[in-house]
Amino acid sequence: MSIFINKQTKLIVQGITGRDGSFHAKQMMEYGTQVVGGVTPGKGGQKFEGTVPVFNTVAAAVEATGADTTVIYVPPMFAADAIMEAADAGLKFIVAITEGVPVLDMTRVYPYVKESGARLLGPNCPGLITPGESKVGIIPGRICAPGPVGVVSRSGTLTYEVVYQLTRAGIGQTTCVGIGGDPINGTNFIDCLEAFEKDPATKVVCMMGEIGGADEQNAADFVKHHMKKPVVGFIAGQTAPPGRRMGHAGAIISGAAGTAAEKIAAFEAAGMGVAKRPLDFVELVKARLN
Amino acid sequence: MNIHEYQAKDILRKLGVPIPAGEIATTPDEAEAIARRIGSEVVVKAQVHAGGRGKAGGVKLAKTPQEAREKAAAILGMQIKGLTVMKVLVTAASEIASEAYAGIILDRATKKPVFMVSPAGGIDIEEVAATTPEKILKLPIDTRFGLMPFQAMRLGFFLYDDLAKARAASKIMQQLYTAFMQSGCSLAEINPLIVDKAGQVIALDAKMGIDDNELDRRPEIAALRDETAEEPSEVDARNANLTFIKLEGNVGCCVNGAGLAMATMDLVKYYGGEPANFLDIGGSSNPEKVVNALRIITSDPSVKAILFNIFGGITRTDDVANGIVTATKMNPLKVPIVIRLTGTNEEIAMKILSENGFSASSDMDEAVKKAVALATGGQAA
Numbered sequence: 001m002s003i004f005i006n007k008q009t010k011l012i013v014q015g016i017t018g019r020d021g022s023f024h025a026k027q028m029m030e031y032g033t034q035v036v037g038g039v040t041p042g043k044g045g046q047k048f049e050g051t052v053p054v055f056n057t058v059a060a061a062v063e064a065t066g067a068d069t070t071v072i073y074v075p076p077m078f079a080a081d082a083i084m085e086a087a088d089a090g091l092k093f094i095v096a097i098t099e100g101v102p103v104l105d106m107t108r109v110y111p112y113v114k115e116s117g118a119r120l121l122g123p124n125c126p127g128l129i130t131p132g133e134s135k136v137g138i139i140p141g142r143i144c145a146p147g148p149v150g151v152v153s154r155s156g157t158l159t160y161e162v163v164y165q166l167t168r169a170g171i172g173q174t175t176c177v178g179i180g181g182d183p184i185n186g187t188n189f190i191d192c193l194e195a196f197e198k199d200p201a202t203k204v205v206c207m208m209g210e211i212g213g214a215d216e217q218n219a220a221d222f223v224k225h226h227m228k229k230p231v232v233g234f235i236a237g238q239t240a241p242p243g244r245r246m247g248h249a250g251a252i253i254s255g256a257a258g259t260a261a262e263k264i265a266a267f268e269a270a271g272m273g274v275a276k277r278p279l280d281f282v283e284l285v286k287a288r289l290n
Numbered sequence: 291m292n293i294h295e296y297q298a299k300d301i302l303r304k305l306g307v308p309i310p311a312g313e314i315a316t317t318p319d320e321a322e323a324i325a326r327r328i329g330s331e332v333v334v335k336a337q338v339h340a341g342g343r344g345k346a347g348g349v350k351l352a353k354t355p356q357e358a359r360e361k362a363a364a365i366l367g368m369q370i371k372g373l374t375v376m377k378v379l380v381t382a383a384s385e386i387a388s389e390a391y392a393g394i395i396l397d398r399a400t401k402k403p404v405f406m407v408s409p410a411g412g413i414d415i416e417e418v419a420a421t422t423p424e425k426i427l428k429l430p431i432d433t434r435f436g437l438m439p440f441q442a443m444r445l446g447f448f449l450y451d452d453l454a455k456a457r458a459a460s461k462i463m464q465q466l467y468t469a470f471m472q473s474g475c476s477l478a479e480i481n482p483l484i485v486d487k488a489g490q491v492i493a494l495d496a497k498m499g500i501d502d503n504e505l506d507r508r509p510e511i512a513a514l515r516d517e518t519a520e521e522p523s524e525v526d527a528r529n530a531n532l533t534f535i536k537l538e539g540n541v542g543c544c545v546n547g548a549g550l551a552m553a554t555m556d557l558v559k560y561y562g563g564e565p566a567n568f569l570d571i572g573g574s575s576n577p578e579k580v581v582n583a584l585r586i587i588t589s590d591p592s593v594k595a596i597l598f599n600i601f602g603g604i605t606r607t608d609d610v611a612n613g614i615v616t617a618t619k620m621n622p623l624k625v626p627i628v629i630r631l632t633g634t635n636e637e638i639a640m641k642i643l644s645e646n647g648f649s650a651s652s653d654m655d656e657a658v659k660k661a662v663a664l665a666t667g668g669q670a671a
Contacts, residue, residue: 077506160601
């Protein structure tokens with residue numbers, strides 16, 4: 001079992017002929033993801049890699065392929081429209097990889113997607129992977145292995161680091177999800193925790209948060225009141241100065257709010273395991289699997 | 291990106307917000323000339339990207355043009371929170387009958403811009419929120435519909451009982467919202483919004499923060515960036531497409547990905563060191579980025595050891611290795627370097643490095659420990 005994607009997931013790639021889109025479409029196909037179509041306006045009728053049909057619009061792609069999921073690699077200024085186009089075409093799961101989407105655009109996109117009934121992951125995220133079944137996005141497949149641990153994170157390479165440590169220690173994953181580092185994103189920690197709690201194959205959840213906002217504090221509250229499965233958490237940015245945007249648009253301590261200390265205290269109050277460094281996940285997870 | 295008070299005021303003034311006359315001066319002579327043109331008492335205000343300008347002595351009242359010159363001479367060149375004042379705004383003084391607060395922030399919880407207004411203005415709004423939350427009206431705005439007239443009136447009446455003043459304020463709310471959306475703001479604030487002795491509602495101060503993601507499509511806003519008001523190494527890094535933030539420690543860090551970069555800084559601290567910077571070289575694997583990163587890190591004299599932590603996904607570790615070799619051939623390093631690489635093309639990268647006399651590890655903890663030991667003057671662990 002897994003959350004959000006599995007072997008049956010039928011994916012289209014928006015921006016499939018672009019530099020990033022084509023590279024990662026190939027990687028996803030090699031991993032075994034069912035890539036059933038692609039979208040690039042003006043390139044409808046072409047075949048990507050000789051096999052995958054390309055369409056001018058998402059609506060045409062969905063109609064012809066029966067896709068249920070899309071991944072978006074279009075440039076930031078077009079990302080908002082691409083996400084809304086996907087929701088409008090009836091896709092149920094939309095993964096937006098694009099970094100640099102203006103936050104004001106997301107204030108329109110978020111309610112639009114919500115009202116359409118679709119789930120949005122991202123933007124500015126690495127996507128997700130269900131090891132051995134399907135990957136949607138850019139997480140390197142070879143660092144993952146199938147197993148009992150759910151992983152959810154606001155970061156890309158930090159997720160790779162933790163997943164790599166787990167896999168090296170012989171601990172596999174059900175699904176690894178990167179929710180992205182932007183202040184407004186479609187799927188938050190709680191959405192993923194809720195899905196992992198319901199997934200029978202997931203036994204322990206690892207959660208990597210960072211400074212800024214209150215998502216981790218709200219997630220800790222959810223763990224305390226609604227989860228039976230153990231959760232181990234980590235917060236990046238313990239040494240970050242206040243008022244500075246640490247790479248991710250959402251990673252900023254505003255005034256005294258959103259600090260690492262505040263978030264770690266929330267984890268502890270919820271009875272979660274707290275990893276002080278990425279390597280600590282291995283022992284903390286092992287102890288909770290047994 | 292932050293813009294200065296005078297720039298924010300220019301944007302608001304163009305939209306019709308009542309703002310006292312004022313001009314920018316970079317010398318005491320200019321300040322005196324502006325005060326003479328204004329022809330009344332003026333306020334001389336330091337233009338720096340820092341809060342608490344008043345407390346730091348960066349805002350002074352001047353009764354005569356001569357006095358404006360003296361105040362400007364005192365303020366120009368002054369340090370406020372580590373930033374040198376290069377410009378002052380010379381603006382007509384107002385007689386204040388009452389002070390209020392009006393602001394819009396992009397709120398993560400509601401995923402909307404949220405208006406905040408309070409009749410208790412002129413002071414720190416966070417303090418008002420903490421001590422007397424009933425004095426603040428918070429109003430989330432659905433950007434698909436914009437600020438609706440009834441909402442603007444509700445904000446106006448929260449500030450003033452008097453219809454004329456409430457109307458004047460609601461008009462300013464519309465103008466502030468327009469400025470917020472047109473400039474791609476994450477924050478726009480008028481503090482204080484005053485009523486003067488004549489009963490006019492006027493914006494005395496203005497502050498705007500711009501979402502960096504907006505700058506590509508708003509060149510007129512991007513042009514407002516004042517590089518003289520920023521840390522030079524950060525300007526250099528931005529022009530090289532790197533995300534860099536200078537810190538106080540001595541372990542120079544170069545990492546790919548923001549989350550891993552923060553976690554690396556934290557691990558430096560965990561092992562008893564202090565990071566000298568946050569530096570994210572991003573996802574693309576371009577040796578030139580590594581060359582720029584090394585140049586920026588080594589230009590900080592407090593750096594005693596350099597730590598690379600690269601987890602290759604999209605980033606190819608061999609590109610990073612080539613970048614390190616190229617950069618150090620151009621400018622031989624004066625401080626030790628510790629390299630951790632793993633992921634895409636790791637074997638090729640390790641080979642490139644060892645052929646050029648570098649050693650590298652694939653273990654993050656080991657590399658960080660070693661860098662901390664070198665920076666603190668001890669031997670490599």
